[in-house]
Ligand code: 5AD
């Protein structure tokens with residue numbers, strides 16, 4: 001294929017939402033030097049793999065993706081291959097030794113220096129590593145989204161790093177000390193996104209509840225209050241919250257701020273006090289349950305999801321039973337469950353009494369099977385109700401081809417459940433018409449991972465970009 005420019009960039013994003021946001025930042029920085037995105041790896045002049053090291057599996061995936069690129073580099077020696085993100089931060093020069101075809105390794109704080117690093121590599125035909133970490137967030141660390149394509153939802157990083165040092169976790173070592181962005185910058189970024197069509201923002205941080213504390217900026221609740229006032233913004237979400245820092249003030253925000261979505265992700269990690277202590281989580285099972293009760297008293301229909309690790313070193317069967325009993329007691333709306341894996345630098349890697357892989361798998365399956373009933377029950381509880389759905393767009397092309405006549409749409413309830421509905425009279429060309437609207441949908445079918453419904457009524461006059469509240 002004939003190339004139009006020699007400035008095409010392909011970014012492979014692995015891991016969490018934080019990385020999705022960072023990949024956007026990588027692209028924004030590179031576009032300042034004239035780079036354009038490409039979906040085709042063969043057409044790219046730079047391939048960047050933005051990695052995640054939170055669990056061993058994610059790290060293995062990154063190495064195997066980059067390993068496969070050796071063949072491409074062999075036929076195209078001018079191709080620049082880079083590893084960014086947490087694995088890069090953690091492994092540094094080790095990546096260059098392990099993968100001789102990789103040209104650049106850049107850490108979690110080096111994104112703003114990326115264009116300079118790439119031009120040095122081009123000029124000097126060298127290989128570079130930049131894993132320097134900064135104490136605070138600099139003026140060039142986050143670039144606003146340029147004009148153009150309008151998505152409905154967007155992530156906005158409000159803080160970076162983590163000071164909590166949970167004993168299993170690599171984040172404080174690869175993402176550095178906690179530091180928060182100035183509220184004015186956050187507000188400006190969201191206002192710009194809204195002017196470009198964004199209707200919902202998810203505020204990102206490892207522990208958003210401690211936003212601004214260190215720097216003496218506004219508290220997280222105050223920030224939410226300011227964001228709640230932004231005209232044109234429909235919904236606010238945030239992730240992740242540490243249970244020990246979930247303040248009364250923040251819980252009350254759920255009753256006061258009408259744009260704040262009816263969902264909180266509150267990772268518990270374990271239901272056993274003994275394990276929680278060894279994880280250095282700094283709360284007890286009882287304290288966690290009390291916070292859940294307080295939240296539900298303030299907002300009875302709040303959806304609560306969580307993360308749990310099974311097979312933490314020394315986790316006995318009794319400890320695991322405690323976790324299962326907590327899951328029964330809370331009845332989470334959704335759960336992410338992980339098998340513990342050793343992470344470099346994290347203290348738990350040095351703990352003895354490792355749980356056998358087979359046993360970890362068994363516990364994971366048992367936990368997921370207990371949870372699946374609660375997830376389904378919480379979906380079924382919505383059957384027969386009418387919920388406002390923010391429409392994010394149409395389903396995948398394949399789904400729409402299979403659906404025959406009409407279009408399948410996808411959106412979310414405020415409690416973060418995915419909802420699909422069909423518009424039999426719409427054609428492919430109409431695939432933007434409802435995007436960005438809040439529509440009332442009658443939920444008529446609950447499946448394990450999504451809901452199906454139908455519009456209570458279609459907007460009489462469909463004006464692109466307008467927000468429609470069907471009554
Ligand atoms: N092993 C397994 N799971 C982990 N997590 C973090 N570190 C580890 C680890 N070493 C999980 C936690 C966290 C989620 C993002 O990943 O549950 O909340």
Ligand code: SF4
Nearest residue numbers: 162164165166169171
């Ligand atoms: Fe890791 Fe704990 Fe920080 Fe979350 S709060 S990022 S689990 S150290």
